[in-house]
Amino acid sequence: MTTNSCLVSKLSHYVELTKAESDMLAGLEETTQHHRKRDCIVDRGAPMEDIFVVKSGWLYGHVSSPDGGELVADIFYPGDVVGVGQLAFEEATLTYTAATDVALCPLPKRSLGRIFKEHPRLVALFFAFAALERAAMIDRLRAATLLNARDCVALFLLQVHARLRITRPRIGESFELPLTQEMIGGAVGLSTVSVNRAIRSLELENRIRRNGRILEFLNSAELSKEVDFVDRFYKVDTSWFPGLD
Amino acid sequence: MTTNSCLVSKLSHYVELTKAESDMLAGLEETTQHHRKRDCIVDRGAPMEDIFVVKSGWLYGHVSSPDGGELVADIFYPGDVVGVGQLAFEEATLTYTAATDVALCPLPKRSLGRIFKEHPRLVALFFAFAALERAAMIDRLRAATLLNARDCVALFLLQVHARLRITRPRIGESFELPLTQEMIGGAVGLSTVSVNRAIRSLELENRIRRNGRILEFLNSAELSKEVDFVDRFYKVDTSWFPGLD
DNA sequence: CGTTAGGTTGATCTCGGTCAAATATCGTGG
């Protein structure tokens, strides 16, 4: 079965979906809203009644401290579901902003109850995603506290690449990175200056090559070893999932 | 209904449990295993076939880098479920160690499938917990990258206090903190020396008082404001949860 | 083409890391 839904292709990477499941998922992407690069999609503190399936483009969730600093808490790629991390809250704890032009399919929180009852296996899969993201976040925390600037940025780039590979298995060693060095700094906890120096030094050491926004790893295996990168996203343990009735 | 299960009292803080739900939960705590302080409970890389309900005591999950640094990824308190963050993995990504003597109730991963099918409302609640923990982790990331040592440690202490309050609503302003300054450092990304200086300076500024392992906040409202602390754990949005049949 | 967001590089300074040594507390066996 062919599909043009990034969500379906992401999930299919991990489990073989039943017809009922894919029909339900397809239904989630009925309406689409578009946002231009730099648009704010949800403001921190605003009631968050929907979650969103990302159809195309990148967006990110962030908080800015009163004293100028900005933290990029997460980055979303096509096929991701934005707002799962907000389910426990009535009001958004993060501001969501488009990093590129994006197309999103909104989906009311209220409609999730039915999914929880009728599609326990998909819920288990989303549960597993939460665990994956948690592990990736621990890796980031490790990077921020234990690694030097160069390794920290290198790890970040490897993580982005790994995320993209889920929905684009044939991505190879290069990809377009539409993030400014300021956003990267916000994500890893470094100033733009340090991010820039880290990137330049990765270039000098022939670990990466850049061409406009295209970034290419020249020796990702070696780099991964240097910074203890583990791809958390490639596989999930589905052995405990509920069966299909 | 009275219970001596920390898990049941934690969950009851958020939703009113049905008889079927509490019976099921009580069943999870049938067998208990005990570990002494400092014992390793699960080793990183070991197959993780169970998750654990914490009956009493504290434990923590951590990774140590080859270069000596140690990251404390999470801390578990009575009523918590250890290993939910490992569900996506066949092998543990963290080492779990007892911070005090602990009593744990193991529960095979394989038995979760049934719960996902039969208790969607509890699954939704655990989903919401995952979101809460995620938010708390973002706060930690913010602390590690944007705050100075004093504020970072202060935020950590406030977070621990907030977690304990869930199962002990009448905890007041003081609590026992059985963590060494080294563990605190591992959790917030500081050296023991800096943790110590931060704690001492909070003491000098009359923000906290210590007596052995007992820690007391002298002005938690003011301190919370200083470090932008938000208690993520007190309330969850249950509006979207599936109904009871 | 001109405006502006973003990238690059140098100089300086600061916070927290590291090393080291003293003190206090815990826990265990005699």
Add this chain to the structure above:
DNA sequence: CCACGATATTTGACCGAGATCAACCTAACG
């Protein structure tokens, strides 16, 4: 119950990675 060794806390001195400030360069886009 005490004494001793192991663990944990506290404090000082020094040092370095990365923040900050500032200037300049480049490229995208109307």
